[in-house]
């Protein structure tokens with residue numbers, strides 16, 4: 001075992017620039033994925049915040065009896081998506097309008113009749129604050145006889161959804177490109193190491209070392225590089241996060257499980273890149 | 286022990302390197318393998334340590350059938366053989382003792398067993414005093430002693446030597462040959478490919494001569510081989 005460890009670290013010493021390059025590319029691959037992960041994470045939190053304001057408002061036909069409205073209220077509350085329903089009577093709506101629209105206070109106070117309809121404000125549960133569910137609820141409510149008009153912010157919900165998806169896709173594509181580059185660079189490092197160590201490998205075979213024993217230092221090396229790349233990626237992500245936090249806006253950072261996930265990805269990347277190229281190149285020696 | 290039965294070996298894009306070769310090396314025997322350059326000596330040795338497989342025929346080495354054995358069995362076979370070459374094949378960045386220890390480490394030996402074994406074989410080859418020397422600080426003969434120590438450290442039943450004295454002057458040649466005789470006297474069989482006909486002529490050991498891949502002379506032809514022919 002000690003031989004395996006020694007051999008693994010020998011290549012760091014013999015090809016330091018290539019080893020560092022492998023670590024940097026793994027780091028960049030995961031950094032980019034992490035960056036878009038951060039964007040998605042913060043978007044998600046932002047969405048949750050505005051999501052609390054996602055509301056389907058049903059304006060009731062004038063003259064709808066309050067009993068009917070209350071029956072509808074109970075009915076809507078049983079929808080699986082619905083968190084709460086808020087009944088606003090026409091009088092309440094007028095009071096609210098007067099408070100909020102101070103410029104028009106005079107106008108509203110002069111009115112002989114109340115021009116505002118009563119309404120039901122429907123709030124959705126956290127898992128359902130997306131375009132689909134909003135539409136579904138709106139559709140069902142529109143079936144009510146007394147529903148005069150239904151309003152929901154479908155446009156901006158769709159836009160937020162789209163932006164989040166685009167961020168995720170860009171992150172994956174760019175990350176995959178860097179991952180591919182890192183696999184290729186690890187492959188080159190391993191090929192060079194194998195050529196440099198052809199003599200040692202030949203002697204190991206001659207004295208009866210097994211193939212898996214000969215492979216092990218390379219795999220260990222890949223795992224170490226992957227782990228270091230993962231740690232570097234988390235560090236870079238943290239630097240960006242700090243920068244944004246100080247200069248632009250209050251953002252949040254990955255939790256421990258995300259950080260471990262990034263490092264684990266690095267380890268997997270290093271390991272599989274090594275397995276792949278060791279298999280290929282050891283045959284040639 | 287080692288038994289070739291009607292072995293043919295063809296290299297890709299080449300003539301037959303071995304043609305109908307049969308011989309039997311017995312336990313503890315010492316034998317020379319002679320013949321002109323290109324006669325097939327190295328090919329015979331490479332079939333024994335399973336670097337190559339015969340094209341036809343059967344090579345048996347201490348219970349292993351190298352023709353049919355799966356690749357993963359090869360290390361097991363090699364751990365029971367010792368192999369030395371004309372060019373020593375030492376690692377230049379390691380000392381004599383590290384080179385010997387390498388053979389044990391590479392086969393997964395427990396680390397506390399390595400030290401004593403290395404000291405024992407280095408003493409056996411007469412290099413106990415140069416354990417800390419790097420190959421470049423050693424003479425050709427001394428380097429070959431390190432290589433022999435490495436070959437012996439796993440207690441092989443046979444030592445295969447491919448022109449072990451090819452790069453050495455007369456004095457060093459005699460020294461290495463004496464060492465191989467000592468190794469043989471302690472019970473290890475030795476199969477030595479060589480161009481040095483003086484050595485062959487002045488020794489009492491068996492010699493097998495190859496010419497263009499065929500055995501043209503064998504000083505010990507046993508009954509098995511007669512039967513095989």
Ligand SMILES: Nc1ncnc2c1ncn2[C@@H]1O[C@H](COP(=O)(O)OP(=O)(O)OP(=O)(O)O)[C@@H](O)[C@H]1O
Nearest residue numbers: 296297299302320321322323324325326327328329
């Ligand atoms: N890897 C190879 N590919 C193709 N032909 C080979 C290969 N190795 C050896 N040969 C051929 O096989 C024949 C036997 O070669 P071998 O190396 O066994 O001879 P040898 O007796 O060891 O010669 P020498 O005394 O020069 O070492 C030669 O004709 C050689 O050209």
Ligand SMILES: [Mg+2]
Nearest residue numbers: 326327328447
């Ligand atoms: Mg040869």
